Amino acid sequence: MPPRDQSMETIQRELTAFARRARATAARMHPELSLVSFTVLSHVEDRPGCRATDLAAHYMLDKSTVSRQIATLERLDLVERRVDPDDQRVQVLHLTEAGTATLAQVAASRLAAFQERLGDWDEADLARFAGYLLRYNAAYEADGRP
Amino acid sequence: MPPRDQSMETIQRELTAFARRARATAARMHPELSLVSFTVLSHVEDRPGCRATDLAAHYMLDKSTVSRQIATLERLDLVERRVDPDDQRVQVLHLTEAGTATLAQVAASRLAAFQERLGDWDEADLARFAGYLLRYNAAYEADGRP
DNA sequence: TTCTCTAGGTTGTATTCTACAACCACATGG
DNA sequence: CCATGTGGTTGTAGAATACAACCTAGAGAA
Structure with missing residues (x-):
């Protein structure tokens, strides 16, 4: 081979x-x-005011799946849905205070786990690895999502 | 940062x-x-005669999950379970002909998909990327699997 | 040898994530 | 004003999974 x-x-x-x-x-x-x-949650933090449909498209999930996920997150008081005044069909999403806090905490602990695994890598390798992953995922997105 | x-x-x-x-x-x-x-299926191909418990340990899955997965694969006639003559509790796993064929076909089509995404990478980058992933996963395994 | 403990597997049950389809409410262009 | 499309929800179903209870067979101790 x-x-x-x-x-x-x-x-x-x-x-x-x-x-x-x-x-x-x-x-x-x-x-x-x-x-x-x-x-x-991360996505909503990055793009406050995004819509469920955006999430579905971005993550290749069915809109019903996203709808239920958001419903759960809302029940946990981590996100808020507000009707978009410009279009009454749309609900824009925002993190609540609790959502921001929880996300920060989980992100920190995730980062710590990664740091433990990647701690002994030198900086150039980390940068290259990150670059490769970006490139790979970009190719993936460009695909017809097979 | x-x-x-x-x-x-x-x-x-x-x-x-x-x-x-x-x-x-x-x-x-x-x-x-x-x-x-x-x-x-890949695992069984790599290690013919392995046991369900091995799979569970290796993939961090509950033994019931593995049991059902194997049952499904057996129903599809892709793997065979044979009682280990040395230990009547144990069932050793082997691919059937159909299993081997299906695995080969799916593996080929997976490889093709990857090739499409990675086709324009130069060889040195591919090798480095592969190396990084191996290193990352090795660190993961070494972890207490957090 | 017999009894108990352990290990490999299976089955019952419940949860979670997911997709698909049917549906509702609103919007937009003839 | 109606037809069509878009954003979202709900009903339903299937897959993957975990946990717990169980069964059987081996292994070691009494």
């Missing part, structure tokens, strides 16, 4: 290994905030 | 993005073989 294929197979295998573990690990670390909830 | 932290945050974010998509993508690409089934 040519080295290209070898590398690709490794990438495939290792990314898959990561994906397999991610959900369970996230759940174990933060029983209060699933991986998806965390992602949604 | 120091560049180290910046890189770590990117790595965290992008790995998470990948993980979020992986299951759905796998399901869309191969309705006949979920991500977990694929993983189990």
Whole structure:
């Protein structure tokens, strides 16, 4: 097998290994905030006033899934839905104080976990790894999302 | 934020993005073989004669989960369970012909998908990316699996 | 040998995430 | 003013998973 294929197979295998573990690990670390909830919360923090449809498109989730996720987060008082005055169909999303706090806390603990795993990497490697992941995910998004 | 932290945050974010998509993508690409089934099948191919408990330990899954997964794969005639003659409690796992064939086909199509996304990477980058993922996952395994 | 404890697996039950389909409310362009 | 489209919710169903209770078989102790 040519080295290209070898590398690709490794990438495939290792990314898959990561994906397999991610959900369970996230759940174990933060029983209060699933991986998806965390992602949604982060997204809302980044783009206050975004809509459920944006989230669905961005994460390739069904709108019903997003709707329920948001409903849960609202029940937990982590996000707020406000009707958009410009379009009564739309509900714009904002973090509550509790949402901001919870997100900060979980983000910190996630970062700490990553830091433990990546602590002994030198800076150049970290930067390159980050770059590769960005590039990979960008290619993924560009795809017809297969 | 120091560049180290910046890189770590990117790595965290992008790995998470990948993980979020992986299951759905796998399901869309191969309705006949979920991500977990694929993983189990690969494992059995790599280590013919392994036991359900091995799988559970390796993938941090409950033994009941593995039991049902294997039951499903057996129903689909992709794996075989044989009682270990040395220990009647144990069932050793082997791929069937159909299992081998299906796995090969799905693996090829997965590889093709990766190749499409990684096709324009140069060989050195691929090798480095693969190396980083291996290193990251190794650190993960070494962890107390937090 | 027999009894107890442990390990491998299965089954019952409940939860969570997810998709698909049907639906409602509002908006927008003829 | 109506037809069509968009944002969102609800009903329903399926998959993956965990936990707990259980069964069977091996292993070691009394």
